[in-house]
Amino acid sequence: MLLSKNSALESKDNEIFEVEESIAIQSELIKTMTTMVNSKAYVNERNQMVPEARCRKQANYHVEQNNKIVDEELSDWESKFFEVDMDDLHELFMAANYLEIESLLNGVTKRVGDFIKACKNVEVIRQTFGINNDFAAQQEEEIRKLNSWNHI
């Protein structure tokens, strides 16, 4: 990583992105790394989990965030940015979590929250997120009773 106005980040696919340093350090992880001894080898190792697409997206995300955009435009842009399918959302989520980028994480969690809100019932939630029901029948019945006050 070069300690200059721009940081070069290398992703798992060996692609190098040039990102303004002020944007790069929005990732808590990268911020921590810049204070450590810098070596390309080190960077390679640490970034191995992060595939190309994610890095590019985040770089763009931060460029836009840091430009002086009017609030309304920003929220429009954010809505479009997160209008992706589940697989992409999953990647964004993992990346935001791994790179510790708070604003990105907030955006993704809200979007996933919206997906949940759109699910009409428990079975649809299971299907949407590929979750298996690991409750015993009686346990499930008990929980349903306990939560019946909220008309689920």
Place this chain on the structure above:
Amino acid sequence: MKSEVSEMGSGVGGGGGGNKYGSLNLTDLPQDCIATVFSFTSPRDACRLSLVSTTFKSASESDAVWENFLPSDHQASIPSSLSFSSKKELYLSLCENHILIDGGRKSLQLERVSGKKVYMLSARDLFIVWGDTPTYWRWISLPESRFEEVAELINVCWLEMRGKIAISMLSPMTRYKACLVFKATAGAYGFDFQPAEVSVSIAGAEGCKRTVYLDAARGLRQRYQIVPRRIGLFSRSRFLGLQAPVPPAPAGGDDQYPKTRGDGWLEIELGEFFNDGSIDGELEMSVMEVDGGHWKGGLIVQGIEIRPCL
């Protein structure tokens, strides 16, 4: 955001490639991340999520999630004498039961689906003209009232009741409606032919005025198309030689007449108010009948309820 995420019904293939939305495996993520996602949903969704799987149950019941559904100032509002094992339990309790605040002058409850605040101002919290004069009003205790005292209207010519509440106490981004909560005694009179003027407004501003009838029996007559004939002994206007005007033809909707509440009391809507969270100041509500010049009596007032419109 709702328009961007279409309703997902049943019948979509499960997991992996079969699902049109792909598959976001939340269980990869740390618990606190999952809890953060859940806190962006709603109390109802959180209850649903506790049925999905054991992992989801544990995350959906965490304090981090339910803290988010409780009003932001709940710590200040809840008496310290009450303690709960979890935030979810606290939320549940506040939905099921109201608590008395402000020295017993008001009650607070949460609307269960949204977690928004519901208040009732007791009669003692209202400004009632002639309220302290025993010939006109008296203060009694009723077991079916949540407050220590309710106000019983014996007899007045000038009926004026006003309530107010700091707007900051209300949940933001919520449309509220205010209702007078009351009962009529068997001998209630003077409310059948003369409507009352009610209003809800921000202090200092011109509000929304409506006319309503405080006569529960009239409400029933209107609905069942019975021709009203009040020749009863209790019609004081006749004693005074005043002719009761012929009641006008049914006008306005059902909300001009009292409705029965689940708790056995009657209520009449005074008006609505949208709190966008930016307005400071007080919300004022009033009930007035001062134009008829006739005597009226036989109402028992519990208070004014302010609750979110559903």
